[in-house]
Amino acid sequence: MEIKKEQEGWSLYKEGEKVGCCRVTGEEALELWVTPEWRRKGYGSFLLKQVLRQTGGYQPRQPSCHRAVLGHEEELPFWEKFGFVRENGNRLVRRRQPDLSGVELSHRLVRDLCPAPGLAIDATCGNGYDTLFLSTLARRVIALDIQPQAVENTRRRLEEAGADNVQVLLEDHANLDRVADPGEADCVLFNFGWLPGGDHAIFSQPEKSIAALEKALELLRPGGVLSAVLYSGEGIGTREKEEILKFLQGLPLTRYTVIVCRYANYHHTAPLPCIVVKKG
Numbered sequence: 001m002e003i004k005k006e007q008e009g010w011s012l013y014k015e016g017e018k019v020g021c022c023r024v025t026g027e028e029a030l031e032l033w034v035t036p037e038w039r040r041k042g043y044g045s046f047l048l049k050q051v052l053r054q055t056g057g058y059q060p061r062q063p064s065c066h067r068a069v070l071g072h073e074e075e076l077p078f079w080e081k082f083g084f085v086r087e088n089g090n091r092l093v094r095r096r097q098p099d100l101s102g103v104e105l106s107h108r109l110v111r112d113l114c115p116a117p118g119l120a121i122d123a124t125c126g127n128g129y130d131t132l133f134l135s136t137l138a139r140r141v142i143a144l145d146i147q148p149q150a151v152e153n154t155r156r157r158l159e160e161a162g163a164d165n166v167q168v169l170l171e172d173h174a175n176l177d178r179v180a181d182p183g184e185a186d187c188v189l190f191n192f193g194w195l196p197g198g199d200h201a202i203f204s205q206p207e208k209s210i211a212a213l214e215k216a217l218e219l220l221r222p223g224g225v226l227s228a229v230l231y232s233g234e235g236i237g238t239r240e241k242e243e244i245l246k247f248l249q250g251l252p253l254t255r256y257t258v259i260v261c262r263y264a265n266y267h268h269t270a271p272l273p274c275i276v277v278k279k280g
Contacts, residue, residue, distance in 0.1 A: 001043070003050050010054065012047045019043055022051045029067040048082055052094075061098055068092040102271030103191065105261060106227040107133050109275050110187055114225045117186030121219070123173040123212060128154030130189045135163035138186070142179050144171040173212040180219050188216040190228040192240060206243035213247060217256070222280035232269035241272060248274055255279050 002013045009023035012034075020034040020043055030051065034044045051057075056064045070076060070090040084092040107130075114120075120138035122131040124145060131143040131154050143166055145151055151170045158166050169179060173190070192209055216226055228248075230241040248258050257277040263270045 001046065003047065005054075010047065010051050012043060014038070014043070020047050022047050024051070024055060029069070031069070044078065045081070052082065057094070057096060059098065061101070061104070063098065064094075064096045066094040068094075102229045102261075102263075102273045103129065106189070106229055106273040106275070109259075109261075109273070110189070110225055110227050111137060113275070113277060114187045119180065119185050121176070121180065121185050121188045121216070123176060123188055123190050123216060124192065125154040125168065126150050126191060128157035130191055131166060131168070132157055132161055132163060134187075134189065135161070135166050139165065141166040142169065143167070144169040144173060144176075144179060146170070146172045172208070174208040174215070176212055176215040176219060182218045183221045185216075185219040185224060186221060187225040187227070188219060190216070190226075192229065192244070193231040193233070206240040209240055209244060210247050213244065217251075217276070217278065220278045222278055224278045226276040226278070228274045228276075230272040230274060232272075238269075244274075245272075248276065251276065 004011050004013065009021055009031075011018055012020035012022075018035075019038045020032070022033070023031045025031065030048070032044060032048055034047070052066065055066070056062060057066055066084075067087075068079060068084055068091075070079065070086070070092055076086070079092050079094075082094065083096065084094040087093040115137075117134075117138040118140065120134040120141045122134055122141065122143040125131045125143035126145060127150065128143070131141060134141045134143075135158065143154055145154070148170060151168055155168050158168070171179065176188075190209070190213070213226070213228065220226060228244065230244055232238045232241055245260070248260070251258055256279060259275040259277075261273040261275070
């Protein structure tokens with residue numbers, strides 16, 4: 001089978017013969033057609049799934065909305081299989097709201113608690129997603145990582161986005177005191193673990209990570225925000241998460257507000273976003 005994008009929409013071909021078509025009209029409304037002799041053989045399902053994928057219906061981070069018109073009542077189970085529900089009469093709608101990831105949740109909290117930072121620090125820049133987020137929020141950003149690949153990936157991502165307010169450094173996060181002065185930073189972000197797509201033999205260790213968190217708290221101004229996303233994993237991650245949680249829970253209430261955002265209905269290994277607000 002082959003799917004081709006044509007003027008009328010996406011067409012499905014089997015051995016050179018056109019057996020189906022899915023047209024997208026206004027407001028992401030879908031019109032699906034399969035030749036009668038090829039119906040109930042999985043071709044419509046295959047075509048619709050591919051069209052939903054092509055039009056953002058399975059994007060991991062973006063919500064989507066698709067609509068369709070129900071031609072016959074017996075077709076309803078087919079549409080329901082792909083998440084469409086009856087909205088009004090013969091009109092169907094499919095709304096998808098992706099899960100809120102630990103990183104996205106941390107971004108939202110940082111944005112709300114520290115909406116206009118002067119200096120933001122990404123202490124574990126990785127592939128540059130946190131850094132790019134901070135570049136849209138802060139006047140100036142310092143990003144660092146111990147791995148040259150991470151520094152290169154981050155610089156490339158920033159260049160593609162046209163972000164020119166970021167300084168990217170090859171540096172260990174345990175040396176945060178080398179990049180800023182005490183009380184200078186408005187927010188500091190950590191995303192622990194290993195570099196996605198990189199060498200999994202290299203990952204953050206709890207001793208260095210806690211030392212980095214201590215220095216980050218010193219760099220924060222009163223009212224500043226620290227965000228740390230912790231992970232679980234066999235051999236790595238879990239011990240670091242447990243040790244960092246002990247450290248965060250031991251911070252004095254007179255100086256810090258500590259929030260741990262646990263996903264109550266996820267598996268216990270889900271990422272764990274943590275927020276620390278430094279008091280005046």
